[in-house]
Amino acid sequence: MPGTATHSPPVPDAQSCLHAEGPRLSPLVWGAWRSREGEETDTPAKLARFLDGCLELGISSFDHADIYGDYGAETLFGQALKEWGGRRSALQLVTKCDIALLSPQRPSHVVKHYNSCGDHILASVEQSLRNLGTDYVDLLLLHRPDPLMNPDNTADALDRLLRGGMVRHVGVSNHNPSQVRLLQSRLGRPLVTNQIEFSVTTLAPLFDGTLDQALELRMRPMAWSPLGGGGLFTGATDQARRTLAALEAVGAEMGVADPGTVALAWLMRHPSRPVPVLGTSRLARVRTYMQAASLKMQRQHWFQILQASQGHEVP
Amino acid sequence: MPGTATHSPPVPDAQSCLHAEGPRLSPLVWGAWRSREGEETDTPAKLARFLDGCLELGISSFDHADIYGDYGAETLFGQALKEWGGRRSALQLVTKCDIALLSPQRPSHVVKHYNSCGDHILASVEQSLRNLGTDYVDLLLLHRPDPLMNPDNTADALDRLLRGGMVRHVGVSNHNPSQVRLLQSRLGRPLVTNQIEFSVTTLAPLFDGTLDQALELRMRPMAWSPLGGGGLFTGATDQARRTLAALEAVGAEMGVADPGTVALAWLMRHPSRPVPVLGTSRLARVRTYMQAASLKMQRQHWFQILQASQGHEVP
Amino acid sequence: MPGTATHSPPVPDAQSCLHAEGPRLSPLVWGAWRSREGEETDTPAKLARFLDGCLELGISSFDHADIYGDYGAETLFGQALKEWGGRRSALQLVTKCDIALLSPQRPSHVVKHYNSCGDHILASVEQSLRNLGTDYVDLLLLHRPDPLMNPDNTADALDRLLRGGMVRHVGVSNHNPSQVRLLQSRLGRPLVTNQIEFSVTTLAPLFDGTLDQALELRMRPMAWSPLGGGGLFTGATDQARRTLAALEAVGAEMGVADPGTVALAWLMRHPSRPVPVLGTSRLARVRTYMQAASLKMQRQHWFQILQASQGHEVP
Numbered sequence: 001m002p003g004t005a006t007h008s009p010p011v012p013d014a015q016s017c018l019h020a021e022g023p024r025l026s027p028l029v030w031g032a033w034r035s036r037e038g039e040e041t042d043t044p045a046k047l048a049r050f051l052d053g054c055l056e057l058g059i060s061s062f063d064h065a066d067i068y069g070d071y072g073a074e075t076l077f078g079q080a081l082k083e084w085g086g087r088r089s090a091l092q093l094v095t096k097c098d099i100a101l102l103s104p105q106r107p108s109h110v111v112k113h114y115n116s117c118g119d120h121i122l123a124s125v126e127q128s129l130r131n132l133g134t135d136y137v138d139l140l141l142l143h144r145p146d147p148l149m150n151p152d153n154t155a156d157a158l159d160r161l162l163r164g165g166m167v168r169h170v171g172v173s174n175h176n177p178s179q180v181r182l183l184q185s186r187l188g189r190p191l192v193t194n195q196i197e198f199s200v201t202t203l204a205p206l207f208d209g210t211l212d213q214a215l216e217l218r219m220r221p222m223a224w225s226p227l228g229g230g231g232l233f234t235g236a237t238d239q240a241r242r243t244l245a246a247l248e249a250v251g252a253e254m255g256v257a258d259p260g261t262v263a264l265a266w267l268m269r270h271p272s273r274p275v276p277v278l279g280t281s282r283l284a285r286v287r288t289y290m291q292a293a294s295l296k297m298q299r300q301h302w303f304q305i306l307q308a309s310q311g312h313e314v315p
Numbered sequence: 316m317p318g319t320a321t322h323s324p325p326v327p328d329a330q331s332c333l334h335a336e337g338p339r340l341s342p343l344v345w346g347a348w349r350s351r352e353g354e355e356t357d358t359p360a361k362l363a364r365f366l367d368g369c370l371e372l373g374i375s376s377f378d379h380a381d382i383y384g385d386y387g388a389e390t391l392f393g394q395a396l397k398e399w400g401g402r403r404s405a406l407q408l409v410t411k412c413d414i415a416l417l418s419p420q421r422p423s424h425v426v427k428h429y430n431s432c433g434d435h436i437l438a439s440v441e442q443s444l445r446n447l448g449t450d451y452v453d454l455l456l457l458h459r460p461d462p463l464m465n466p467d468n469t470a471d472a473l474d475r476l477l478r479g480g481m482v483r484h485v486g487v488s489n490h491n492p493s494q495v496r497l498l499q500s501r502l503g504r505p506l507v508t509n510q511i512e513f514s515v516t517t518l519a520p521l522f523d524g525t526l527d528q529a530l531e532l533r534m535r536p537m538a539w540s541p542l543g544g545g546g547l548f549t550g551a552t553d554q555a556r557r558t559l560a561a562l563e564a565v566g567a568e569m570g571v572a573d574p575g576t577v578a579l580a581w582l583m584r585h586p587s588r589p590v591p592v593l594g595t596s597r598l599a600r601v602r603t604y605m606q607a608a609s610l611k612m613q614r615q616h617w618f619q620i621l622q623a624s625q626g627h628e629v630p
Numbered sequence: 631m632p633g634t635a636t637h638s639p640p641v642p643d644a645q646s647c648l649h650a651e652g653p654r655l656s657p658l659v660w661g662a663w664r665s666r667e668g669e670e671t672d673t674p675a676k677l678a679r680f681l682d683g684c685l686e687l688g689i690s691s692f693d694h695a696d697i698y699g700d701y702g703a704e705t706l707f708g709q710a711l712k713e714w715g716g717r718r719s720a721l722q723l724v725t726k727c728d729i730a731l732l733s734p735q736r737p738s739h740v741v742k743h744y745n746s747c748g749d750h751i752l753a754s755v756e757q758s759l760r761n762l763g764t765d766y767v768d769l770l771l772l773h774r775p776d777p778l779m780n781p782d783n784t785a786d787a788l789d790r791l792l793r794g795g796m797v798r799h800v801g802v803s804n805h806n807p808s809q810v811r812l813l814q815s816r817l818g819r820p821l822v823t824n825q826i827e828f829s830v831t832t833l834a835p836l837f838d839g840t841l842d843q844a845l846e847l848r849m850r851p852m853a854w855s856p857l858g859g860g861g862l863f864t865g866a867t868d869q870a871r872r873t874l875a876a877l878e879a880v881g882a883e884m885g886v887a888d889p890g891t892v893a894l895a896w897l898m899r900h901p902s903r904p905v906p907v908l909g910t911s912r913l914a915r916v917r918t919y920m921q922a923a924s925l926k927m928q929r930q931h932w933f934q935i936l937q938a939s940q941g942h943e944v945p
Contacts, residue, residue: 112628113618144630147521148617150586151530174630177808178492178524182531206777209808215781216812271780302778303743313742315774315804427943428933459945462836463932465901466845489945493807493839497846 018220018275019192023138023169025061025092027293028264029222030054030286031277032062032077036069038281047080053283055090057290063195063222063277064132065096065143066124071105074131081133088134094222095132096143096173096195097124114146118157125166140167141195145179155186162189171195173224177213184217195222198274200243200263200309201232206270214272226267226276227260239309246308250301256291264292266305333535333590334507338453338484340376340407342608343579344537345369345601346592347377347392351384353596362395368598370405372605378510378537378592379447380411380458381439386420389446396448403449409537410447411458411488411510412439429461433472440481455482456510460494470501477504486510488539492528499532510537513589515558515578515624516547521585529587541582541591542575554624561623565616571606579607581620648850648905649822653768653799655691655722657923658894659852660684660916661907662692662707666699668911677710683913685720687920693825693852693907694762695726695773696754701735704761711763718764724852725762726773726803726825727754744776748787755796770797771825775809785816792819801825803854807843814847825852828904830873830893830939831862836900844902856897856906857890869939876938880931886921894922896935 016024035041041050054060064074074095081088098121100106100113129135140161142154161167170187172180173195184191194214198205198221205211205221214221227233228240235241247259247266256262264276278289307313331339350356356365369375379389389410396403413436415421415428440455455476457469476482485502487495488510499506509529513520513536520526520536529536542548543555550556562574562581571577579591593604622628646654665671671680684690694704704725711718728751730736730743755770770791772784791797800817802810803825814821824844828835828851835841835851844851857863858870865871877889877896886892894906908919937943 109615111615111619111622113615114629115614117614147526147621148584148586148614176524178527178531182527185531209806211777212808212812216808216815269778271778299745299747299778300739300741300743304741306777307741314744424930426930426934426937428930429944430929432929462841462936463899463901463929491839493842493846497842500846 018139018171018222019169019190020218021169021190021192023092023192025094025275026059027268027275028059028286028290029061029063029094029275029277030059031224031279032064032073033068033279034281035073036076040283041281042076044076044079044083047076048083050281050283051080051084054286055086057283057287058293059278059286059290060090061092061094061138061275063094064128065099065141066128067096067099067101067103067143070101070103074128078131078133092138093132093134094139094141095125095128095137096141097121097128098146099143114144114148116142116146116149116154118153118160121154121157122161125161129166136166136168138168139171139192140169141171141173141193142175142183143173145172145175149183151182151186155183155188159188171219173222177209180213180217190217191219193219193222193275195224195277197225198223198267199226199228199232200247200266200305201228201239203306203309211270211272221272221274222277223267223274224277225279226274227263227279232263233260239311242308242311243305246305250297250304253301254295254297256295258288258291260285261289261292261295262297262305264289265295265297266302268292268295269297269302333454333486333537334484334505335533336484336505336507338407338507340590341374342583342590343374343601343605344376344378344409344590344592345374346539346594347379347388348383348594349596350388351391355598356596357391359391359394359398362391363398365596365598366395366399369601370401372598372602373608374593374601374605375405376407376409376453376590378409379443380414380456381443382411382414382416382418382458385416385418389443393446393448407453408447408449409454409456410440410443410452411456412436412443413461414458429459429463431457431461431464431469433468433475436469436472437476440476444481451481451483453483454486454507455484456486456488456508457490457498458488460487460490464498466497466501470498470503474503486534488537492524495528495532505532506534508534508537508590510539510592512540513538513582514541514543514547515562515581515620516543516554518621518624526585526587536587536589537592538582538589539592540594541589542578542594547578548575554626557623557626558620561620565612565619568616569610569612571610573603573606575600576604576607576610577612577620579604580610580612581617583607583610584612584617648769648801648852649799649820650848651799651820651822653722653822655724655768655905656689657898657905658689658916658920659691659693659724659905659907660689661854661909662694662703663698663909664911665703666706670913671911672706674706674709674713677706678713680911680913681710681714684916685716687913687917688923689908689916689920690720691722691724691768691905693724694758695729695771696758697726697729697731697733697773700731700733704758708761708763722768723762723764724769724771725755725758725767726771727751727758728776729773744774744778746772746776746779746784748783748790751784751787752791755791759796766796766798768798769801769822770799771801771803771823772805772813773803775802775805779813781812781816785813785818789818801849803852807839810843810847820847821849823849823852823905825854825907827855828853828897829856829858829862830877830896830935831858831869833936833939841900841902851902851904852907853897853904854907855909856904857893857909862893863890869941872938872941873935876935880927880934883931884925884927886925888918888921890915891919891922891925892927892935894919895925895927896932898922898925899927899932
């Protein structure tokens with residue numbers, strides 16, 4: 001029953017931290033992006049059971065954003081947390097801010113935009129804490145690079161949240177290297193991650209400096225759509241078909257039947273040690289994917305998959 | 316009458332400096348690029364009156380280059396300055412060097428090229444000072460990145476000009492981040508600006524690291540063709556038509572009838588606080604555009620215009 | 631006879647070093663890439679004579695890689711060195727590692743890949759030393775940026791090779807600026823070069839930050855395919871035809887009949903002072919190309935050739 005089981009989550013070690021300063025996350029993270037539509041996650045009671053299931057599998061970190069579920073996913077998760085009733089400290093909660101959606105929930109919005117103003121960040125985090133029913137998040141991310149970001153103003157708000165304890169660590173999402181460098185130049189504390197789109201079919205971070213910077217700053221990335229957003233399995237493109245065939249071939253050699261798990265192992269093989277954010281709302285899938293955390297893909301297998309995705313051998 | 320009026324230019328403050336080290340410029344700058352063809356600027360007497368008009372409007376900074384007007388615009392301006400007769404210290408003069416045009420004025424040129432050699436820079440500035448009839452410029456810019464720049468040699472010349480007082484501050488124009496970083500690595504003084512093409516229809520600097528770097532270095536950019544080079548108003552492209560419609564819609568909400576003024580307010584809203592360089596030679600237009608300096612565009616209005624220019628909402 | 635002549639190679643000076651820390655290379659370098667197919671270089675005896683010829687011309691630096699000649703070019707060169715019999719210290723040997731080819735020589739390879747693992751680097755260098763019959767190389771380069779590079783592990787291996795004296799200096803090849811920055815951030819010694827593709831028809835390094843970084847780090851690049859890989863002379867493209875015509879026109883003004891020599895002078899005119907790696911296996915060609923080392927191309931000639939290659943004048 002949710003909340004009654006005692007969990008012994010995997011003992012975190014330095015290897016499982018995003019950054020020397022923290023936070024410690026589980027090897028894979030569950031993302032609440034589509035929780036409100038998930039058959040196993042769309043009510044507080046179901047989500048509480050799902051949460052229990054994740055913890056049993058070794059997933060203790062949960063990725064949110066103010067905007068997920070049309071501004072409703074955090075609230076659903078907060079209700080689930082109450083039903084669950086376990087210790088807050090057994091979980092790591094990540095949330096994000098700065099995207100402003102066109103939504104009935106936000107009638108004042110007339111255009112989709114970003115808002116990295118200090119005042120907005122403070123208000124957004126306060127709302128997220130209320131929604132989640134907690135007094136801190138382990139990690140706050142700026143969701144998208146705001147072309148109107150005033151870095152002094154934004155950094156000041158982040159520093160205030162850190163000092164006040166509402167936020168334990170800060171990072172960014174979808175930021176390119178010069179955007180990371182700019183914000184870091186004004187912050188008193190290190191950005192601990194850049195949550196990016198990265199998968200066997202989204203290779204840009206390997207070559208555009210994003211992962212080079214992550215390694216240089218010793219900041220582990222998080223990866224959203226770590227399975228290529230679904231298109232990988234529907235064979236929507238030549239790239240998807242070639243890549244899926246390579247995942248199956250490598251999987252056969254590794255003794256792993258599920259190509260999605262091989263795709264995660266491919267991603268996690270990168271020396272920056274990306275943490276995948278799983279979007280599935282089916283616990284059986286989560287269980288399967290968790291195998292990726294204990295696989296170590298061989299170098300040549302990794303390049304076979306890269307070659308299939310790129311459609312040509314490396315230069 | 317030119318030269319007889321006493322001007323009280325707006326009191327400069329730290330906010331109006333390009334950089335902590337200076338110089339203080341007016342909120343908008345008038346550019347002499349096309350002065351020799353301008354109906355109100357094509358003779359010394361007319362240009363002296365135009366200069367008076369600019370000062371009355373609060374524009375005290377004037378942008379030049381050795382090559383403007385086929386190497387003749389500085390001389391025209393110098394003649395106008397004599398007719399005007401006011402205090403040199405009431406003005407800020409910017410000039411540039413390093414482009415070498417094919418021109419009857421430079422018979423030794425056989426190909427358009429750049430020249431960032433120390434000797435050329437020193438000679439070019441000496442000539443500019445003679446043309447302008449002044450013993451210093453407030454700001455000297457390298458006009459284009461020279462692929463043959465020897466950064467030690469170039470920096471040495473710039474440092475000599477700074478020490479000698481012929482040039483009060485130095486900067487660059489049209490340089491990308493790695494070009495800025497290279498030159499800065501050899502200079503004893505900070506580059507105070509990067510004068511770039513930036514407008515509602517030229518958005519690249521928002522995304523290619525140019526404005527990130529300006530913010531990181533606390534170096535305000537200057538913006539040339541801040542109205543999109545004219546194409547914005549002729550509806551030459553779908554982008555221009557969409558953007559103009561958005562400028563008009565936002566202008567209606569802001570109570571600003573002129574879309575060009577809204578375009579300038581959009582540009583000046585960027586946190587790097589770009590200084591537009593106006594290319595118009597009509598004082599009535601300058602008067603209209605000066606309103607942009609006292610407008611503060613709302614965030615959503617800014618994104619409405621961005622979305623119109625890009626043709627899609629932000630990700 | 632090879633090995634019997636006494637050579638007095640050009641006295642090296644600070645100008646001829648790739649970096650303040652070394653190594654000193656000859657103004658041009660001969661590359662062994664295609665030595666096994668070269669009419670004058672395909673046997674140890676012939677190659678020993680060729681080596682003598684190079685030294686007489688002032689070329690004392692030789693560029694290798696483990697993979698050249700299907701993993702056989704280093705061995706051929708080592709055999710030639712024995713026949714030659716001169717002093718090892720009269721030569722500078724460069725080699726590379728980290729590309730893994732599909733080859734009968736490497737039956738374990740199932741896909742072309744890269745390998746920057748410390749263990750692989752150490753084993754590869756040991757093999758190169760055995761092949762070349764020497765106990766050190768003057769310069770070791772990482773041949774291609776490995777997307778799986780663990781920079782700590784790679785840097786550790788390079789530092790060990792440097793401390794052990796098997797490798798006198800280290801550098802990279804085909805690395806972009808963020809890849810250079812990453813590896814440098816973990817190395818105790820400076821990377822002394824980036825060997826890149828650069829020529830009159832391969833202009834990207836001028837504009838993508840590669841040469842800016844080389845200048846900033848005071849690290850001279852080496853240039854492979856410095857003549858455009860041959861396509862320049864076969865008129866394979868419009869760009870090649872325009873560029874060749876410009877090389878001939880400029881050559882006529884410089885009194886240099888050979889357009890390849892003009893192309894090398896163009897390349898060597900860059901302020902980063904690139905060192906061309908010659909791919910020809912004909913000593914007569916090498917003799918011709920060596921003239922480039924004593925030419926200093928005029929600025930306008932350089933831009934005439936740039937304009938021809940780009941197909942338009944500079945902005």
